[in-house]
Amino acid sequence: MPTILIVDDEEDIRELIAVNLLREEDYKLLEAVNGLEALHLAKTRRPDVIILDLMLPEMDGLTVFRNLREDPRTKSTPVIMLTARGRLEEKITGLELGADDYLAKPFSPKELMLRVRNLLRRTNPNQGGSVIESGPFSLDKNALKLHLEGEAIDLTATEFKLLLCMIESPGITQERGDLLKKVWGYSDLIQTRTLDTHIKRLREKLGNHGNSIETVRGVGYRFFEA
Amino acid sequence: MPTILIVDDEEDIRELIAVNLLREEDYKLLEAVNGLEALHLAKTRRPDVIILDLMLPEMDGLTVFRNLREDPRTKSTPVIMLTARGRLEEKITGLELGADDYLAKPFSPKELMLRVRNLLRRTNPNQGGSVIESGPFSLDKNALKLHLEGEAIDLTATEFKLLLCMIESPGITQERGDLLKKVWGYSDLIQTRTLDTHIKRLREKLGNHGNSIETVRGVGYRFFEA
DNA sequence: GCGGCCCGTTACGGTTTTGTCACCGCAGAG
DNA sequence: CTCTGCGGTGACAAAACCGTAACGGGCCGC
Numbered sequence: 001m002p003t004i005l006i007v008d009d010e011e012d013i014r015e016l017i018a019v020n021l022l023r024e025e026d027y028k029l030l031e032a033v034n035g036l037e038a039l040h041l042a043k044t045r046r047p048d049v050i051i052l053d054l055m056l057p058e059m060d061g062l063t064v065f066r067n068l069r070e071d072p073r074t075k076s077t078p079v080i081m082l083t084a085r086g087r088l089e090e091k092i093t094g095l096e097l098g099a100d101d102y103l104a105k106p107f108s109p110k111e112l113m114l115r116v117r118n119l120l121r122r123t124n125p126n127q128g129g130s131v132i133e134s135g136p137f138s139l140d141k142n143a144l145k146l147h148l149e150g151e152a153i154d155l156t157a158t159e160f161k162l163l164l165c166m167i168e169s170p171g172i173t174q175e176r177g178d179l180l181k182k183v184w185g186y187s188d189l190i191q192t193r194t195l196d197t198h199i200k201r202l203r204e205k206l207g208n209h210g211n212s213i214e215t216v217r218g219v220g221y222r223f224f225e226a
Numbered sequence: 227m228p229t230i231l232i233v234d235d236e237e238d239i240r241e242l243i244a245v246n247l248l249r250e251e252d253y254k255l256l257e258a259v260n261g262l263e264a265l266h267l268a269k270t271r272r273p274d275v276i277i278l279d280l281m282l283p284e285m286d287g288l289t290v291f292r293n294l295r296e297d298p299r300t301k302s303t304p305v306i307m308l309t310a311r312g313r314l315e316e317k318i319t320g321l322e323l324g325a326d327d328y329l330a331k332p333f334s335p336k337e338l339m340l341r342v343r344n345l346l347r348r349t350n351p352n353q354g355g356s357v358i359e360s361g362p363f364s365l366d367k368n369a370l371k372l373h374l375e376g377e378a379i380d381l382t383a384t385e386f387k388l389l390l391c392m393i394e395s396p397g398i399t400q401e402r403g404d405l406l407k408k409v410w411g412y413s414d415l416i417q418t419r420t421l422d423t424h425i426k427r428l429r430e431k432l433g434n435h436g437n438s439i440e441t442v443r444g445v446g447y448r449f450f451e452a
Numbered sequence: 453g454c455g456g457c458c459c460g461t462t463a464c465g466g467t468t469t470t471g472t473c474a475c476c477g478c479a480g481a482g
Numbered sequence: 483c484t485c486t487g488c489g490g491t492g493a494c495a496a497a498a499c500c501g502t503a504a505c506g507g508g509c510c511g512c
Binding site: 078088091092098099100108119122123130141143144 | 325348
Binding site for chain 4: 419422423425426441443444
């Protein structure tokens with residue numbers, strides 16, 4: 001889930017942005033009301049995009065921006081600048097410094113949202129959830145590995161698909177038929193012990209977390225963060 | 227050298243853009259005056275960014291854009307839309323379709339140039355030379371050589387293409403089918419050991435760095451900076 | 453034509469993965 | 483408590499997958 005940092009000292013603008021962003025997409029929002037807070041959040045939480053109002057108390061927005069660009073952790077984080085001042089010169093300055101976009105207030109919230117979306121899509125095309133987190137578990141789609149308490153556990157392709165199905169919706173019981181269809185492409189009504197076997201193998205690999213996979217007798221299986 | 231395609235039927239505007247772009251940076255320019263020409267150029271010459279005026283004779287700019295997005299060759303080419311019409315709704319439509327930027331005429335040529343520059347920097351960070359860097363590896367597209375710890379390793383054309391595919395996105399698993407398609411143009415489902423053979427040859431050439439190419443069983447291969 | 457390089461293919465073998473089966477324990481209904 | 487059917491478990495054999503060596507054809511410079 002992409003993380004967005006909004007830096008603005010006007011609460012109503014933050015609200016406006018937040019409402020519009022959250023309405024259509026699933027973003028995680030961080031908010032900062034001044035430069036120092038912004039820098040701290042940006043460097044510790046590593047947002048995927050930063051929306052930066054240039055009009056800030058104490059520290060100027062451009063100063064914040066330069067500071068961001070100097071730190072390796074935030075050097076290449078996309079930044080969209082907002083400003084009440086619509087003067088061309090400022091815009092040029094902002095873009096010259098390397099801002100990825102520049103909007104003058106009043107702006108259309110929908111436009112901002114679309115620009116954020118397009119920017120995100122271009123910046124991390126591989127994001128799309130290459131790592132799935134759930135409690136102490138994190139699934140790495142690329143390495144086909146499960147990270148758990150610092151350890152990396154190798155999973156086979158099938159095991160991975162199976163675990164993914166369950167971990168995607170923790171606490172929800174996945175019916176046998178659905179799992180067979182999703183992982184193996186089998187039809188609903190086929191009768192096989194394959195599923196059981198793989199569940200067992202998964203539980204083994206999960207070690208003492210094996211009981212995170214709960215059996216729902218007569219229905220299917222259920223995953224929950226132990 | 228980044229290639230830019232300018233699509234506009236007004237000569238003076240093309241001129242304006244061209245002069246401003248060429249002044250500060252070294253770009254290669256392509257020009258098209260209508261939709262068909264634009265599509266043809268985009269798909270054969272593969273520009274790094276497209277500047278598209280929406281007001282075109284015969285074929286509407288938005289139609290051109292949709293057509294671009296449907297072809298795999300131009301699907302992810304950044305597009306900046308230009309328009310004389312400054313209506314908000316049009317802007318929203320353009321952005322909604324996935325335009326990377328949208329400027330209303332009259333625009334500041336300098337602003338356009340900066341936006342192009344920033345977009346290019348984000349799109350292909352490894353541009354600016356035919357050398358691709360990744361950790362201790364650096365690939366020279368012209369010489370077909372891999373530089374590693376001071377040594378220059380000769381690669382054959384195929385080996386180079388293959389390594390390039392993987393090194394472009396470190397840590398991301400490249401599926402067998404995708405590699406076969408990208409490097410050899412084979413269809414997905416073909417079964418061959420050619421890929422394996424070349425992976426082996428690459429690993430040999432990489433010497434003790436050979437394990438930078440990790441096999442993800444049942445999926446494909448994955449490169450990471452060891 | 454000759455030799456060398458590059459490339460795709462093939463065959464083979466080792467290892468991992470996977471599906472099935474038989475057997476067993478146990479939960480839940482009666 | 484007993485019975486029954488579902489799920490757990492371990493073993494096993496087939497299949498899938500990958501690494502590797504070797505082969506032969508095409509291409510090019512000489």
